[in-house]
């Protein structure tokens with residue numbers, strides 16, 4: 269493969285949004301490495317997608333200890349690609365990792381203890397060949413560990429220089445408020461809550477967005493395309509080479525079929541806007557100023573290119589928003 273030279277125009281078209289009240293600007297569209305980057309996936313395709321992302325101005329890459337499969341392999345592959353292609357661009361990248369889900373056997377391999385978080389980040393840094401990540405997240409709330417312990421671990425990780433900023437993921441409004449208060453007391457830069465948000469899952473709209481704003485914390489939306497359902501991919505059935513057509517435990521035929529009528533109606537609105545459904549789904553999330561970035565997945569360079577074109581039309585008329593609300597119910 270040819271030596272990679274980043275596109276010289278990479279900062280010309282991407283939009284960068286401030287994350288909460290922090291100094292950090294994130295690309296309006298970020299790339300996640302949950303699927304398509306593990307040892308079971310094509311390494312060359314993963315590398316092409318990462319190169320294309322950076323060329324399009326996507327500076328924020330999202331990983332976690334357990335991404336693969338097998339768990340850890342997305343970080344290992346990313347480390348190899350980073351070393352080969354992006355070493356000289358490290359300071360242009362904003363790299364995330366997380367810990368919270370099951371990573372290793374025994375009582376210290378998941379959830380929110382200080383023991384788990386600190387050991388896990390050390391493992392992640394080794395796999396990626398990094399001295400530090402830009403943001404380190406607690407991946408999911410832990411009902412059995414005091415929040416003070418989990419947030420205290422994030423604070424020490426930041427003080428040790430292993431992460432520049434702290435984040436949380438999948439925290440509801442109440443827990444976000446508690447986390448923000450603790451981290452404020454500890455004087456830790458807390459910049460992001462990473463949450464599932466799409467046209468097919470609107471829970472954040474109830475009170476989380478207000479809580480984020482009140483605390484000067486940004487939001488970043490994961491699975492904005494509902495894992496591919498909010499694209500034109502499933503309009504005529506389930507392709508074999510899709511997430512739902514494969515062996516994913518996260519998206520299956522039944523879920524696709526139960527949403528397809530809504531998806532078809534949404535697709536018509538997108539067409540009337542002169543956009544692909546994927547593009548409209550991304551733009552729709554970015555209408556909230558609290559949402560600093562939309563965190564997409566992509567199994568190919570073409571998907572990535574299509575999705576980034578969402579930025580060409582971010583405006584919605586009231587009528588369009590009302591039509592979308594009526595479809596979503």
Ligand SMILES: NC(=O)c1ccc[n+]([C@@H]2O[C@H](COP(=O)([O-])OP(=O)(O)OC[C@H]3O[C@@H](n4cnc5c(N)ncnc54)[C@H](OP(=O)(O)O)[C@@H]3O)[C@@H](O)[C@H]2O)c1
Nearest residue numbers: 300301302490491492493494495496499510511564565567
């Ligand atoms: N914090 C958390 O708990 C959490 C949880 C989940 C995800 N995340 C993060 O969020 C990232 C994105 O999640 P996601 O992968 O579920 O996001 P998504 O953007 O909703 O779905 C991505 C998938 O949709 C399909 N797709 C994307 N663009 C398409 C297009 N233009 N046309 C047709 N199909 C298209 C592809 O699947 P196929 O081509 O394979 O069908 C792609 O892998 C993850 O990588 C991860 O970083 C975080």
